Amino acid sequence: MDRRTFLGTITAATVLGSRMSWAAENHKLDEVGVQLYSVRDLMKQDFEGTLAKVAGIGYREVEFAGLFDHPAQDVRKMLDRNGLTAPSAHIPYKTIESDFPKALETSHTLGQSYIVCPFIDEEMRTPDGWKRITDTFNRVAQDSKKAGIQFAYHNHDFEFKANQGQMPYDTLLKNTDANLVKMEMDLFWITKAKQDPLTYFSRYPGRFPLVHVKDMTKDGEMTEVGSGTIDFKKIFADSKAGIKHYFVEHDNPKDPLQSIKASYEYLSKLRF
DSSP: OOHHHHHHHHHHHHHHHHHHHHHHTOOOOSOOEEEGGGGHHHHHHOHHHHHHHHHHHTOOEEEESOOTTOOHHHHHHHHHHTTOEEEEEEOOHHHHHHOHHHHHHHHHHHTOSEEEEOOOOGGGOSHHHHHHHHHHHHHHHHHHHHTTOEEEEEOOSGGGSOBTTBOHHHHHHHHSOTTTEEEEEEHHHHHHTTOOHHHHHHHSTTOOSEEEEOEEOTTSOEEOTTSSSOOHHHHHTOGGGOOOEEEEOOSSOSSHHHHHHHHHHHHHHOOO
């Protein structure tokens, strides 16, 4: 190879490497959503006023965790007035098991695409209990699909504690219909449980259309997104998950509005 050819090869490689690096850092979140559980105390005091403040921060998507006795038709009008959409809502397991048709009706009124079960009570976390839960999820998810709404489950850390040699989270993923039951992965709680989200994305591609985005300190405490240790760039860059919606959450923030604002500002600037 002569000097000219060598220099040309080096230059081309440099340009290509630069372009690949630029491309790798050129993705961003189209929308940053928020789980309204983060501002639940404010919602109880001033429902629409809180929605307006959430919109003022820059959020355009919200995920409900209760309507606080407001009729769904009224809430839909509030969303419209404030330029918000609600792609998803958390519905308690007891409601899912006993009054799912009403939940579907509310979801339709609010224009939602997802219904998420957010929690399983401790007394049900037994092998027989998880069997009942998976059967229930498969059953109601069929009704949900017919209604044009995707059913999903949201994790904490207890799903990753082995029970008779099997982690409940794996049981849920293996024993529910992949086309009917999806997962809303809580990135804080799975990290808290010392599990790797990317492992699950690879093992169950397309099962995770929703994520809860919350960060963790070195001491294992919840904190605002961007101020902790979780590598969101690496997680969001993995396309196998099939993530469509990203909901900021902090379970017990000192200042709810400031907390979700800090997380929004970080995520709106994030490139991956």
